[in-house]
Amino acid sequence: MDGQKSAIGLDANIAAALGYPIGIIALILIFIEKENKFVRFHSIQSLLWIVAIIIIWIALLVVGLILGFVVGMASETLGWIIGTLFFLLYLGAFLAWVGGFIYAAVKAYGNQMTKLPIVGNFAEKWSA
Secondary structure (H helix, E strand, O other): OOOOEOOOOOEHHHHHHHOOOOHHHHHHHHHHOOOOHHHHHHHHHHHHHHHHHHHHHHHHHHHHHHHHHHHHHHOHHHHHHHHHHHHHHHHHHHHHHHHHHHHHHHHHHOOOOOOOOOHHHHHHHHHO
């Protein structure tokens, strides 16, 4: 990967790494990068990681609100416990999101095609 350039003129490893914290770069690279499979893989994986975490957050929010409301109607204490539990799950999902981005960006900068859980396999298939 050393010396290769991306479609936007950056070194491949820098373009791939920047796609993680700056999602718009990943989105642009998905549409304009046709040659460099390394950059394309990391761009797709970055956007899939964002989508996966958003789906998890929405699911936790909906289930937490419904369960918290239903249980809270029966017992305030249990409702509070359910709310706290789902807040901790939501926080854990956020930390997994940030940790995944940092891990993948560092690996991309080091010219490694490391796959994140679940979305990495999809990114690999779609970048080929």
